Amino acid sequence: MNMEMSPKFEKELINNVIESLYASGVFTEDDIKDKESYISGLKRIIDNGIVDGITIVTDHTESLTLKARECQKAKEFDYARIFYATFFEHKVNDLISLYCIRNGIDLKTQISIIKSVNILGKFTWLLELMKYPKFNKKHLSTILKLADSRNSFVHYKWKEDPELNNEIDWDKEKLRIDSEFENIEKTVKYFKNYCSKLKFKGKKGQIKKIVK
Known part of the structure; x- marks a missing residue:
């Protein structure tokens, strides 16, 4: 089944992930300077395996x-x-x-x-x-x-x-x-x-x- 995310939902998802990473200390201020920075930051944590310790939860x-x-x-x-x-x-x-x-x-x-x-x-x-x-x-x-x-x-x-x-x-x-x-x-x-x-x-x- 093909499931496509709406642009709005995609932005909200990315925003929530970045907020969680920054709040928890995984991301630094250098990782949220611009779009290129957070993409590099995401690549870094995936390459280093840090992503295994991250849990995404629904905020009600x-x-x-x-x-x-x-x-x-x-x-x-x-x-x-x-x-x-x-x-x-x-x-x-x-x-x-x-x-x-x-x-x-x-x-x-x-x-x-x-x-x-x-x-x-x-x-x-x-x-x-x-x-x-x-x-x-x-x-x-x-x-x-x-x-x-x-x-x-x-x-x-x-x-x-x-x-x-x-x-x-x-x-x-x-x-x-x-x-x-x-x-x-x-x-x-x-x-x-x-x-x-x-x-x-x-x-x-x-x-x-x-x-x-």
Whole structure:
């Protein structure tokens, strides 16, 4: 069966491969100067056999935030929280994986770290151990509240809310929910920038440029 890639898909694939190689330290800045440089870099790692240690995975983080926004728009707030919380876990686990790859830590240990450390630890002392920048406290609070709400819904562990015994002010409730998701979106933006700086050191735009 003849399978042809569209030019758009081909560019996205090449871009993702180059981003992964650069983020993991296999590619240097010399390898992303221009098109000829990354082609030479690809040839070098293939000739040296480094490619055997590279795994290409599907990144679902963007689809998670898109799905979260769809649920929010449909007023399915609990499902929106699930997708947003999963987004943050995927991203922080990716940072842990990146650190392990850059420092030659084996996959078994990498998986053990990800499974063993809770969400609070991943965003506080583990980031410090990995020498990553300190995470903003306000955005950390947003993530922890979100994780708590997600867990309550998924595990059906609802907390008693005294306000439910009284008549609900729906206008006030709408403002509270709007504010909650506005804060979540701000934290999404902050964390994307945080991750991009660590992974690409300001070179993400340059990579996109040479692929074009």
